[in-house]
Amino acid sequence: MVIRVLLAEDLNMVRGALVALLNLEEGISVVADVERGDQIVQAAREHRPDVAILDIDLPGLDGLTAGALLHEQVPECRVLILTSLSAPGTLRRAMSGHVYGFLAKDAPPDQLAEAVRRVASGSRVVDPQLAMAAWGVGESPLTARESEVLQLAAEGSEASEIATRLYLSKGTVRNYLTTIVSKLNARNRVDAIRIARESGWLV
Template sequence: MIRVLIADDQHLVRGALAALLNLEADINVVAECADGDEVAPALDTQPADIALLDVQMPRQDGLRTAAELKTSHPEVKVLILTTFDRPGYFRQAFEAGAHGFLVKDSPPAELMAAIRRVYSGDKVVDPQRAMLSVETQNNPLTEREREILGLAATGAPVSKIASTVHLSAGTVRNHLSNAIGKTNTTNRIEAARIAADQGWI
């Protein structure tokens, strides 16, 4: 029996995936999480073979969670499942230690096959996405710039961002300025859009 944990912040999506997977004779969904920061504690109490992680979740995204699981639960294989088919996400997923990457509009049979292949030790790599990720520019943003630009993308003012990340407003402006320069844009909204399109945030 393949034990699967699902992490997705959308309750309907999470429930539908669980119902779909539990129809398979050899797959059992053992845990469901609404955010990446719930995954490791859930695995501590309910071991799983595969963690099916969404990329974009509100507090801790799937890519960061995948990287953390390499250390905290190295026995768990990660399969990234996302709405956003961006080359940057594909590359980041495998850099974070993921064993597979699928988009949510993949046919159910493809998802089942991916789970079984990852469980057996294979990696699920789409050749076309792999080529696009090679051709896409590497993420030039630092981890702090990614964090701040991600908050800026929500429309939060500098004062709110500064409070959230526990930095001064001046330091936040410096990080935003660096991000704007690295994305070759003129303001933080454009910088956030470019970074999102590339899968950098």
């Protein structure tokens, strides 16, 4: 049986090279390739692939969000994410989003082909280095309220807006933000948001 593959990658040269490499593999056929995340579901509906190889960082819609939509709308298609990002939070989000595989973009071509075969058979495939990075991060040191404050800050809300939304005083919000920066050993609020996101403590 030939494994039907959909490939989503925004860089034309990379996409072309991956299509060519995969089509050389016995039992694998790339039936569709797209350059934007918001083209994925439509292409999957049209071509009914067995496996969708999605770059995590796509214009229009990121690979993880597109993968979750694929799981809902084309459930027979299994998702394999390609990423150059090793942030542990990304891997955790991928695993909770019904993704079957998570592979580094610089993996050798034969490793990608093998991952496609394993994902098509229903197995999960996770790049060992990415997995080690995820397991190396512990639980968030932030309280539920601190996480809530930081999430709103990450969404662009100012202290006054956060105070209004959470029924707190502006001074209390500022105190929370100071505590968050200190707990995460961050330089400032922006750095705290980056650390929390990379650790998988923020969406």
